[in-house]
Structures are given as structure tokens and as C-alpha cells.
Amino acid sequence: MDDSVSRALVPAVIAILVRRGADFATAEDAVQDALVEAVRRWPGAPPRDPKGWLVTVAWHRFLDAARSESARRRREELVDMEPGPGPVTSVDDTLRLYFLCAHPSLTPSSAVALTLRAVGGLTTRQISRAYLVPEATMAQRVSRAKRTVAEKGLEQPGDVATVLRVLYLVFNEGYSGEVDLAAEAIRLTRQLAAGVDHPEVAGLLALMLLHHARRAARTGPDGALVPLAEQDRGRWDTGLIAEGVGILQAALTRDRLGEYQAQAAVAALHADAPTAEETDWPQIVEWYDELTLLTDSPVVRLNRAVAVGEADGPRAGLAALAELDESLPRYTAVAAHLHERAGDPERAARLYAEAALRAPNLAERDHLTRQAARLNQR
Template sequence: MDRVVDEAQLRALIPTVIGVLGRRGADFAAAEDAVQEALVEAVRVWPDEPPRDPKGWLVAVAWRRFLDAVRADTSRRRREVRVDDEPAPGPGTEVDDTLQLYFLCAHPSLTPASAVALTLRAVGGLTTRQIAQAYLVPEATMGQRISRAKRTVSGVRFNQPGDVGTVLRVLYLVFNEGYSGDVDLAAEAIRLTRQLAARTEHEEVAGLLALMLLHHARRPARTRPDGSLVPLAEQDRSRWDTRLIAEGVDVLQAALARDRLGEFQAQAAIAALHADARTAAETDWVQIVEWYDELVRLTDSPVVRLNRAVAVGEADGPRAGLAALAGLDPALPRYAAVAAYLHERDGDPATAARLYAEAARAAATLPERDHLTRQAARLNAGLRG
């Protein structure tokens, strides 16, 4: 019977192995390259010869690959590499290594796109091909992006904790990409955030994990078999994953109990209120508005204010929702779609149809564009009838 490599186990070891090589003297770029080569070797060898100590095997093979690369590169500066005096990695240093790798991959000197790519490669263990497929770019382009990112951070040394908020924004960017190619980026983002949450007691890490779980729970109901979008109010809630919802609520409650509210906890609280409603009509919009007020206080984000206007429209009526839009820039993403929805609820289908058509032209994705176009066509058909 053919054995298969436990890919999840393999990828979970990557941050620790990179950290060990880093402590032994390898810079980040060289360590990451060596670990990738060790992973390829593991996939080839492990099915027939599974190691008793997978982490030790990866460290040994990656370290040999690193030494081979140093010896072969005669044009580079000679460096002293000491092996025998290296301490065996213990639990404490493993945790530090993993956290530092998260911080390194989300370094502020990197663009968001580069930080995402480097995180998926170095922390997530995805291949360049997989990341390129997920972001719909040529493999060579993604390879260049990752190489530039690795060069940028190779000289970085940490003498203080990195910015957890930056790491969380990178992970949230990954989560929002959803699914493309042969990599489910939403599931990958949840896996990485779980890994981060296991290594830190930071309440916003827990908040982001809860938010991801609660949003991911609704995924099966978000689209029809033909790929068209299903708005939240129309989703079949029996298809929501109650196991993920329960876990998300538990994680959120534990985070909120620390009494250090952050934006991801507030967003997760809103998602939890949606998940708690058995039907759309039972949604507690008044409490959702209160949480959006907290989010505005925390972020002062125009996008948050836009989403708050929808909640106000549900809690206090469409006129109140339209009033909440006042002062916001009409160029905001989804502004026209929100205004269209509120105008339709306020009994102005002509204005709503025009705004739905405008929103469709600005839609970022094909399913969203098709949905908004159908909304405009529905209202226009009613006006003609």
C-alpha cells in the first residue's frame, strides 16, 4: 500500500525549521531556499522511508542544502559556519522562531502583495506555482515578487517584537482572496491564523480567527450552483456550518473577556450576530449598529461608515440609512450598491435601478457585476410594466 506524505504536518514544521537555520547563521533568503529544497526531498523520500523525527530530518537535510549552496557559491563572501556548537532547539525558541517569521514576512518595508506572497511561501509552505495560480499571475512573475521580498528582508534582525497588527492585516488579505487554482486561500489563512493564535495570547489574533471562522461558516450558502451570488438575507441558513460558528463564537467570547477591544473583535461580534439569527428577519440590527459605532471609534474608516449605513437602514429605516451615507465619498467601493439598496427600500426604484447599473460597472468581480446587473434589470422591468 502506497504511503502518502502528511502535507499539513510537513507545512506546519516550516517556520520552526527556517528559524533553526537562521540561528545557525543562515540569512532568511538562504534558509528559506534550503527548506524548500528539503521539502521537495521529503515528498520524494518520506512515502517509502518515513522519518521517526520529521522535524529533525528536515533540519538536517535543509542544513546540508544550505552548506552545499554556500560552498558552491565561491564568488560570495566567505562566511564562518559553526554546526557542532549549535544548541538543540527547545519549545521556547520554536515559538519565538515562528512568531519572528510571521513578523518578518509582514515587515513594513514590503508592499502588501509582497508580504502576502512571502507569508504564503515561508510560513504557509506553498510553492511559487501554487501562489501564482491562486493570484492568477505567471509563475515567473510571482517568483520575481518573492525573490525581491526575500532580498528586502534578508538583512532584517529583530531585537524587539514585531507589529501584530501588520501580520493580521496580511492574513486577512489572504483570507479575502478565497479560492483560486488548487489552493483554498481562505482555508490556508485560517490554518495560519490558528497557528499564530496558538503562539500568542493577543486578543486581536483571536478576534481575527473568530471573524474568519464565522465568515467561512457561511461559505456554502454564498453562491448558487451556477456561481451567482446569494445575498446574506437570501441565504439558506441551514447550509451554514454550525460547528465553525460555535467555534468562532467561543474564540470571540474568550477574546472579548480580556476587555481590550480591537477592530477584528468588533467585526467578529457583528458576524456573530448575523450567525445567531435563525432568519434574516430576526437579525438584531440595533445591536449591530452599536458594534459598528465601536468600529467607527476604533478605525474611523469610511468603509466601516458605509457598512454602518446599511445597518442603520435596517434598524431605523431606509431614510435613516440614506442620511448615514451623507458626507461619505460616492467614489467609495460599494457606495453605489449601498445607495441603490436603500433607495429601493425607500420606494424609489428608478433611482435604485440607475445606481445598481452604476455599481455593476464598477464591480471588482464578475459574480458581483452579474448580481448588480440583474438587480438593475429587475427594477427596470418593473418600471416598464
């Protein structure tokens, strides 16, 4: 069976079984059993309705599990392999899975893993490789998440805000290994946007598209990070930018501003500037002011300090930065940048070197180390 086909069908089939009364963990196991059967049978006799076939077989597997202590015992003879009369419901049951996987009892890491497994249709091996953890560790994480959801049931599924937070966590993982998590997050968010009429869903999709449009320009031929101001804007994906801006504009007209729409507006202003020097920094500061009111996030205030430094000068940026906790991630890197622009290269070099020691990944560490070396050579 083609991997893209199974990833498209699996979430809907699991959701149908859950709606029929199956618990989440058993439904997921039953669908995986049905997929194994499909791999064996479909090449020689493909069904007329693949989704209906999977629903029928998975439902038989679930009934087998419900009637026996052994959840994986097979019938001696499988009957009714083709779906019964009438089409499978056209209701998008997959949306139910989004909210179930964002259950408030789950930790963010568990919710992300479960979303990729159940809604994304990824294997445990693929998820473990994407997150660079042992497969056994990821299997335990997914199993615990499924048990939690099965025990808690559907009485208190997650809300839209929680679902969006989970998808944004997936997107920010970017690309590592065989699974492009940024592209996967965009695919899942498109799917969610098709079924949920909410301006923040549209805002998150726009934000993802606008960030993803710059992906090709973010690293040089040697893999080194390229800061936004130095990126080759000719390598930005203008199609994704146009789509993201269009989605954002439609969301903003509904006058229900949320944090993802505001973040997307900042990204759109960067994308709209022909050169770094032509960036509308005063308007970006205004959007960060809106974001501060919406979230009161220290990270937002840190990004606002950078924008203030560009709009009103590095001294103003340093004054805004002084109001924040120095233990914030990237605080030292921002301070280094602003001190360099303020004409203090010696202090900036020390701060770049200090920031490199605190960098969350190797690419950022290398970039900050090079910045320190560049100033020290002067």
C-alpha cells in the same frame, strides 16, 4: 512526501535556520533543497524524526552555500543524515517567521506572498494560481520580498497588527484555483493564536470562522451570489459558528477591544439571527459605532450606513450615506439598495446598473446587473 506534512514542517525548519543565523533567502533555499532530498530518500528509509532530519540536511545545505559562491552546490557525499543527539528545540520558531514576513519594508502584496511561501509552505506555482497571476510574476515578487527581508534583517520585524492585517488579506482572497486561501488563512491564524496570547488574534480567528461558516450559502447552484438576507441559513456551518462565538466571547472578557473583535461581534449577531428579519440591527449599529471610533475607516462608515438603514429606516441610511465620499467602493451599490427600500425603484435600477460597471469581480457584477434588470422589468 505528503504535501500536508511538508507544509506543516517547512515553516518551523526555516525559522530554526534563521534563528541559528542563516539569512532568510538562503534558509528558504536550503529547506527546499532538503525537501528534494527527502522526496528521494524517505520512501525507502523514512527518518525517525522528520523535522530533525530536515533541519540537519537544510543546515548542511546552508553551510555549503556559505562556503561557496554557488549557493546550490551539493557536497559529493552527504553525511550525518540523521539528526544529532537530542530532540530539535520545542520552541515554536514559526512565530518568528510571521513577524519577519510582515516586515514594515514590504508592500502588503509582497508580505502576503512571502507569508504563504514561508509560513504556509505553498509553492510559488500554487500562490500564482491562487492570485491568478503568471508564475514568473509571483516568483519575482517572492524573490524581491526575500531580498528585502535579508537586507533589512530582524532589527524591525512587523508587529502583531501587521501580521493580522496580512492574514486578513489572505482570508479575503477566498478561493480561486487549487488553493483555498480562506481555509489556509484560518489554518495559519489558528497556528498564530496557539502561540500568541492576544485578544485581537483571537478576534481575527473568530471573525474568519464566522464568515467561513456562511460560505456554502453564499452562491446558488448556478454560481450566482446570494445576498446575506436571502441565504439558506440551514446551510450555515453551526459548528464553526459555535467555535467562533466561543472564541470571541473569551476575547471580549479581556476588555481590550480591537477592530477584529468588533467585526467578529457584528458577524456573530448575523449568525445568531434565525432569520434575516430577526437580525438585531440596533446592536449592529452600536458595534459599527465602536468600529468607527477604533478605525475611522470610510468602509466601516459605509457598512454602518447600511446597518442604520435597516435599524432606523432607509431615509436614515441615506442620510448617513450622504456624509461619505461617493468614490468609495460599493458606495453606489449601497445607495441603490437604500433607494429601493425607500420606494424609488427607477433611481435604484440606474444605480444598480452603474454599480455593476464598477464591480470588482464578475460574480458581483452579475448580481448587480440582475438587480437592475429585476427593477426595470417592473
